[in-house]
Amino acid sequence: MKNGKISESVLKRSVLKQLHTTSDRILFKPAVGEDCAVISMQAGDQTKLVTATQTFTLDVSDKHVRANCAVYDALNNIYAMGAGPIGIELALLVPTTENEAVLRETVRAIDAVCEEAGIVVLGGHTQVSRAVKNIVVTVTAIGEACEQALTPSSAAAPGMDVIVTGYVGLEGTAILANEKRAELETRFSKAFIDKSAAYIDNISTAMEAASAIGAGVAAIHDASQGGIFGALWDMAEASGIGLDIDLKKLPIRQDTIEISEFFDINPYKLLSGGSLIIIAADGTRVLRELEKTGQNAVIVGATTDSNDRVLISGEERRFLETAQTDEIYKVFN
Structure with a gap:
């Protein structure tokens, strides 16, 4: 397959068609063009939990570039759904060729972007792996919105x-x-x-x-x-x-x-x-x-x-x- 985001036909055929579990707490099922999950926390509550996930894979040297793109590519999905962000879950895959100083600087840059956006890093996972040749950042943004304000x-x-x-x-x-x-x-x-x-x-x-x-x-x-x-x-x-x-x-x-x-x-x-x-x-x-x-x-x-x-x-x-x-x-x- 080609590098980058998969095509719509592959997404429909090999991803969306394989998803069979449903829940009455989910307002929008996974679909082309819908980048957020919207979840009802309890019956009758108009406030919904909104999440969106993005992965930044480009091999860039500028840590500020990586941090800005990784964080805002996820947050912009939250904003577009009419939600206000609370924070992010952060997952980092780090190649074995990198050192701890690079990891530290990467996390520091991401934290600085979060501070600018008025959110926090809620948690996540960090792992060193031979499977990657550059740092791969996955951000799951988490926010909340009133149901009437949603803009899917x-x-x-x-x-x-x-x-x-x-x-x-x-x-x-x-x-x-x-x-x-x-x-x-x-x-x-x-x-x-x-x-x-x-x-x-x-x-x-x-x-x-x-x-x-x-x-x-x-x-x-x-x-x-x-x-x-x-x-x-x-x-x-x-x-x-x-x-x-x-x-x-x-x-x-x-x-x-x-x-x-x-x-x-x-x-x-x-x-x-x-x-x-x-x-x-x-x-x-x-x-x-x-x-x-x-x-x-x-x-x-x-x-x-x-x-x-x-x-x-x-x-x-x-x-x-x-x-x-x-x-x-x-x-x-």
């Missing part, structure tokens, strides 16, 4: 506005600028690379999610692996809707375009932590709320009652493909 991907309906916040490909751009600096210096200035590398501190979606939920939304999905194209597909698949998306309206920074061109990758299929897809009946109202806190957001299209997920660029119309392996794995092969 499956709640999107036809005839609604599609909003994208932040900038697509931002997380991948930051990782590449931090980890592939020597290669990028053959074309770009130090100032250009430094600016792109600093985006790693802008991948939390806590503020955007809170502002949007306060304005009234149907569904939110965070864009991470597979980029904005993958996230749009997953959102549509979860809710069984179609999409009409104006490609030219998708918010993207020029340095993301230039760095993607340098590595010959598609920026719309690149790690997009820091960006949310929001589905709302009144997108303009949501934009006003986001603008109050200085958040970048654009209405990029609408949901439809067909099965077609369409990308529009001027007179050209083409179909969105099922979520693909993230482009960053072409660089970190």
Whole structure:
């Protein structure tokens, strides 16, 4: 199989179809596009436990990059579900070639990100293994939400506005600028690379999610692996809707375009932590709320009652493909 997140067909065939145990305490069963588990703790209690798990496997040297991506890739799922995080469970697989000092610095970096996010490390597991060649970080974020505030991907309906916040490909751009600096210096200035590398501190979606939920939304999905194209597909698949998306309206920074061109990758299929897809009946109202806190957001299209997920660029119309392996794995092969 290919490196990275498995394809939708493999997920459905070899993972989801193998899960047969159900529980009336679980609000949403495992499905494409639903990244959180929502659990009822006791009958009649409107407060739900929300969990989400993400694994960061890229072989990066910058511990701050690893920590930010590992923690926020999980937390952003919690924010997108309308929940407030409490803390994380942390699992570390460490190769035998690493020393204790590297482990200590890695944990210290993760703890610093948690402090910034206002959460704690609740527990976890750490193991040294010959099965890995670099540190692998798995984060399970744990939060809580009132049932009425939940914003699952499956709640999107036809005839609604599609909003994208932040900038697509931002997380991948930051990782590449931090980890592939020597290669990028053959074309770009130090100032250009430094600016792109600093985006790693802008991948939390806590503020955007809170502002949007306060304005009234149907569904939110965070864009991470597979980029904005993958996230749009997953959102549509979860809710069984179609999409009409104006490609030219998708918010993207020029340095993301230039760095993607340098590595010959598609920026719309690149790690997009820091960006949310929001589905709302009144997108303009949501934009006003986001603008109050200085958040970048654009209405990029609408949901439809067909099965077609369409990308529009001027007179050209083409179909969105099922979520693909993230482009960053072409660089970190």
